[in-house]
Amino acid sequence: MSAAHRMASPKGSAGDQPHGNPDVRLSVEQASYVYAPNPSQAPLFTLEALSFQAKPGEVVAILGPNASGKSTLLKLISGALEPLSGRVFLHGFATHALSPKTRAQRIAFVQQESRLLFPSRAWEFVLQGRHAYGGGLRFETEEDVTIIRNALAQVGALELGDRWMDKISGGEKQRVILARALAQQPLLLLLDEPTLHLDIGAQVDLLDSLRKLAAQNRYTVIVVTHELNLAGEYADQVVLLQKGKCLRAGPPAGVYQRDLLEQVFQAPLTVEMTSSGRPRVTILAKK
Amino acid sequence: MRPLTLGRLLLRCGILALVLFVVVVVALKLGAVQVSLYGLGRDVIRVLLGQSSSISSDYGMIVVDIRMPRILLAIVVGASLSIAGASFQALLRNPLADPYVLGVSSGASVGSILALMLVNQLALSPAFAGIITPLGAFLGAALTILAVYFLGRRSGHLDSGTLLLGGIITASFLQAIIMFLMSTLAGGNLRGASYWMMGSLSTPPPPSLLYLLGFGFLLAAGAIYTTASDLNLLLAGEMEAMHLGVDVPRVRLVVYLAASLLTGLAVSVSGTIGYVGLLVPHAMRLVFGSDHRMLLPASALGGAIAVVIADTIARTVVAPSELSVGAVTALVGAPFFIYLLRRRLA
Numbered sequence: 001m002s003a004a005h006r007m008a009s010p011k012g013s014a015g016d017q018p019h020g021n022p023d024v025r026l027s028v029e030q031a032s033y034v035y036a037p038n039p040s041q042a043p044l045f046t047l048e049a050l051s052f053q054a055k056p057g058e059v060v061a062i063l064g065p066n067a068s069g070k071s072t073l074l075k076l077i078s079g080a081l082e083p084l085s086g087r088v089f090l091h092g093f094a095t096h097a098l099s100p101k102t103r104a105q106r107i108a109f110v111q112q113e114s115r116l117l118f119p120s121r122a123w124e125f126v127l128q129g130r131h132a133y134g135g136g137l138r139f140e141t142e143e144d145v146t147i148i149r150n151a152l153a154q155v156g157a158l159e160l161g162d163r164w165m166d167k168i169s170g171g172e173k174q175r176v177i178l179a180r181a182l183a184q185q186p187l188l189l190l191l192d193e194p195t196l197h198l199d200i201g202a203q204v205d206l207l208d209s210l211r212k213l214a215a216q217n218r219y220t221v222i223v224v225t226h227e228l229n230l231a232g233e234y235a236d237q238v239v240l241l242q243k244g245k246c247l248r249a250g251p252p253a254g255v256y257q258r259d260l261l262e263q264v265f266q267a268p269l270t271v272e273m274t275s276s277g278r279p280r281v282t283i284l285a286k287k
Numbered sequence: 288m289r290p291l292t293l294g295r296l297l298l299r300c301g302i303l304a305l306v307l308f309v310v311v312v313v314a315l316k317l318g319a320v321q322v323s324l325y326g327l328g329r330d331v332i333r334v335l336l337g338q339s340s341s342i343s344s345d346y347g348m349i350v351v352d353i354r355m356p357r358i359l360l361a362i363v364v365g366a367s368l369s370i371a372g373a374s375f376q377a378l379l380r381n382p383l384a385d386p387y388v389l390g391v392s393s394g395a396s397v398g399s400i401l402a403l404m405l406v407n408q409l410a411l412s413p414a415f416a417g418i419i420t421p422l423g424a425f426l427g428a429a430l431t432i433l434a435v436y437f438l439g440r441r442s443g444h445l446d447s448g449t450l451l452l453g454g455i456i457t458a459s460f461l462q463a464i465i466m467f468l469m470s471t472l473a474g475g476n477l478r479g480a481s482y483w484m485m486g487s488l489s490t491p492p493p494p495s496l497l498y499l500l501g502f503g504f505l506l507a508a509g510a511i512y513t514t515a516s517d518l519n520l521l522l523a524g525e526m527e528a529m530h531l532g533v534d535v536p537r538v539r540l541v542v543y544l545a546a547s548l549l550t551g552l553a554v555s556v557s558g559t560i561g562y563v564g565l566l567v568p569h570a571m572r573l574v575f576g577s578d579h580r581m582l583l584p585a586s587a588l589g590g591a592i593a594v595v596i597a598d599t600i601a602r603t604v605v606a607p608s609e610l611s612v613g614a615v616t617a618l619v620g621a622p623f624f625i626y627l628l629r630r631r632l633a
Contacts, residue, residue, distance in 0.1 A: 078530065080526065080529065080530070099534075100529055100532050100533060100534045100535070101532045101534075103530075103532070104530060104531050104532030105532070107530070108530070109527075109530035111524075111526065111527060111530075115523065115524065116522070116523065117376075117380055117381075117382055117522045117523075118382065118522065118572060118577035119577075120576075120577065123288040124290075124576075124578070127290060128519065128520055128523075128531055129531065131516060131517075131519075131520055131531050131532050131533070132531060132532030134516070137512070137513070137515060137516060137580060138516075139290065139291060139292055139293055139580075140290035140291075144290070145288055145290060148288070149288070161288055162288070184531070
């Protein structure tokens with residue numbers, strides 16, 4: 001890390017360590033977390049210290065079987081949880097220490113599902129993404145409307161704008177939820193199993209649009225998923241977790257090794273490289 | 288895509304205020320003693336001009352000294368209960384939440400009764416009772432909603448069915464305590480059990496307390512209104528609201544305290560009037576949508592309209608005798624609650 005780089009990095013508040021490399025947007029540094037009912041009891045779940053970095057425009061997939069710590073890692077990155085040890089930096093600022101408003105302007109989090117108590121129209125839902133930019137009772141401006149229009153257009157959902165959220169399909173809903181995240185104009189876009197309730201076509205559409213958004217808007221996209229092949233096809237980096245441990249982090253071609261994946265997912269499989277240099281996994285029947 | 292603007296908000300509130308005005312005029316006119324519209328208009332203008340001494344007629348006295356304070360009380364109570372209902376619905380993420388259904392009103396009643404008993408025991412001046420009763424009601428309401436909140440939690444999550452059941456059981460338990468307190472320890476000025484359980488607006492408090500009530504209402508309603516756009520996001524869940532930039536702990540605290548205060552104020556002067564906080568916000572949502580920046584003022588005005596109408600019915604249908612206003616609201620509210628419950632289960 002050169003002195004010039006250190007000078008160029010944003011200044012952190014007390015306790016923050018401004019990160020040296022301006023190319024790095026997200027830096028997870030030896031972050032760990034422990035769920036325990038109370039400090040004296042044995043922990044229910046431990047996420048062991050792990051590190052990786054991501055640049056603007058990159059798509060990172062967090063992979064692993066159930067209860068491997070994927071969602072916990074995503075919450076640490078989002079700042080919803082404070083790491084027990086280590087830090088998660090976004091442009092040199094610890095994410096958990098940001099105020100809710102600032103955090104929402106920089107990090108958008110798409111959860112597994114979004115339940116609505118009272119019906120709302122898709123555009124009203126997307127408008128929620130602008131909340132962090134207004135104060136108290138501020139009424140939305142023309143600019144906000146332009147931004148949500150663009151956000152809906154970017155995910156190909158402009159025609160859904162006036163529809164009711166509870167009257168559209170799962171795939172359409174997912175696009176509207178993504179549009180709300182875009183309306184936050186974040187640096188970091190986090191998605192927790194966004195493909196869970198989607199059919200295969202919608203899954204590919206979603207990952208495809210994430211790929212394009214990351215490139216166009218220079219988002220850093222972090223997506224938690226079960227889908228080995230989608231992650232292998234679309235991610236620049238893969239973080240492979242098992243039982244709270246990070247086994248490997250890096251480009252899919254390096255992480256997708258037959259023995260490793262078989263051991264993690266407890267299923268016989270084969271891995272082959274496609275002509276584009278992307279790994280493809282085939283699950284085999286157990287003998 | 289037309290987001291809410293201040294102009295549209297004010298226009299809609301203006302229309303509701305107009306409806307409220309018409310309802311108030313009709314309510315002033317109706318009653319055991321008939322009053323002509325002309326006499327009513329003349330007397331209201333006289334009062335506004337500060338010439339109330341020149342009102343000689345009997346019905347002038349009935350209108351200005353008896354019906355008017357009662358209607359003002361109905362307005363504040365209705366507005367308080369409706370805002371409290373809309374707030375609890377957002378805070379607990381439960382469309383069936385309401386101060387009455389959750390037992391919060393009963394908790395406020397117990398708090399009021401205990402405060403009144405304390406005043407009697409310590410032989411404090413009645414003026415002091417005017418302050419300590421709402422305070423007791425506020426504490427009763429705040430403690431009850433806290434208890435119901437923890438009753439409604441299952442494995443760390445707020446379960447809407449368990450929450451409602453917890454509230455209903457808490458209400459029934461607190462009503463038993465009210466009966467116990469009324470039958471064993473009742474003093475002279477504790478009012479009857481039916482007042483605390485069914486509510487009544489028949490004895491408006493003295494003007495000094497009415498001012499306190501108005502001030503407390505403005506304070507609490509204003510505090511809740513500052514969180515209006517946060518409440519919109521809170522409906523989707525606390526995690527989601529936080530990721531969209533809501534300071535969830537602060538909003539939760541403000542709304543919890545202010546909604547408890549509104550319930551406490553209303554109960555301390557009118558007893559338990561049920562279902563207003565459930566009916567009115569739902570009706571307003573149907574008309575104006577669920578944006579709290581619109582919903583909260585609309586609920587306040589709608590609640591005022593609803594309680595003025597309910598109280599007018601209560602004091603006219605069996606005149607010269609009177610019904611409990613809570614009986615009128617329950618006759619409409621309970622079937623509506625069942626309808627909402629069935630629709631949710633469907």
